Amino acid sequence: MSTPGVLLTWALLALLGLGRSAEAPLNSCCPIVPRREWRAPVSRCTEKLQLPVRNVVVSHTAGSHCNSPALCLMQVQNVHSYHTKSLNWCDVGYNFLIGEDGLVYEGRGWDTKGDHTGVNWNPISIGISFMGNYMERSPPPRALRAAQSLLACGVAQGKLNPRYQLRGHRDVQQTLSPGDRLYEIIQTWPHYVD
Template identity: 60%
Template sequence: MVHWPLLLLAALPVWGQEPLNPDNMLPGCPDIVPRSEWGALPSSCLKPLNLPVEYVVVSHTAGQPCNSASSCEQQMRNIQFYHINTLGWCDIAYNFLIGEDGLIYEGRGWSTLGAHTGPAWNPISLGISFIGNFMERAPSPRALRAAQSLISCGLQHQAIARQYMIKGHRDVQNTASPGDRLYAKLRTWPHYRE
């Protein structure tokens, strides 16, 4: 004889237990490719990001582009390897990355402090980076839509403040990132502030 109430209780999370991978399972949000799917190395980052953040800083990786799940997953592994093994960081620098396949890739996620924009901006911003170099060309329309959907998701779930501001990487550091063509697109977004 099956005791249905006991089965239902067994399916519920333990009191105080974190929900399963909250960075990817926010209701009403776009799918986010989790670290486990793109083959991430374990993170040794421990500093939390205080939410909601007031800023979203958009950059580009300035490396090779990707336009398929397999090529974007490889680029994610390449970027993480470089950030950990060459730069000595605790993980990939960005909270999320956007491929031209239109998918969002989990970097450090919603709740871990990034290393994308320097010590003044990292604690107050979410770092989103487009995979590729966007000096001469803009990202694909589906990549731009994915970034906007991710920002809407963060807003909906109070990871991003209601009166947030979008900044290009070059607005807060001396860099060419996010590239001239992506920067031109970014400047047309409603919450952009120089």
């Protein structure tokens, strides 16, 4: 299938998720756009996480937001390029990235240690980053649902401890991430701890 066809498929899957009521349990896995679909180069990372992981750190990229699969594909490629070429990391730093299109983009995935919150937290946490800057604005509901569904999926697959603890990036490092508006939102999520 061509890239435009793949992107259309992912967009339709995301839209189907919009029909879920706010009260419905998030017990099924959301669609995750695999690395090959956003044309990620082969990862050079080798360090694995000890599963199930007990911590999740939520951040924002602080760059441009994206609200369509085509724009999000370009944005995740931009983040990857910055992390690997400018910072000389082995791959994109996050385990997963969330687009305003309501899709989850696979970064390093569940099993590989990320580069998202420093030497103390990287080996013991999953890093999830919302693509955009959320100091003044909130991510749309479909992006928030995608992140919550990803977390439920991680528990269901045994990748996240059922009693995992969720923190904002600013809770573990000196930073403004994940932005004031997103930080207010994640503080209301069930697994959040300060």
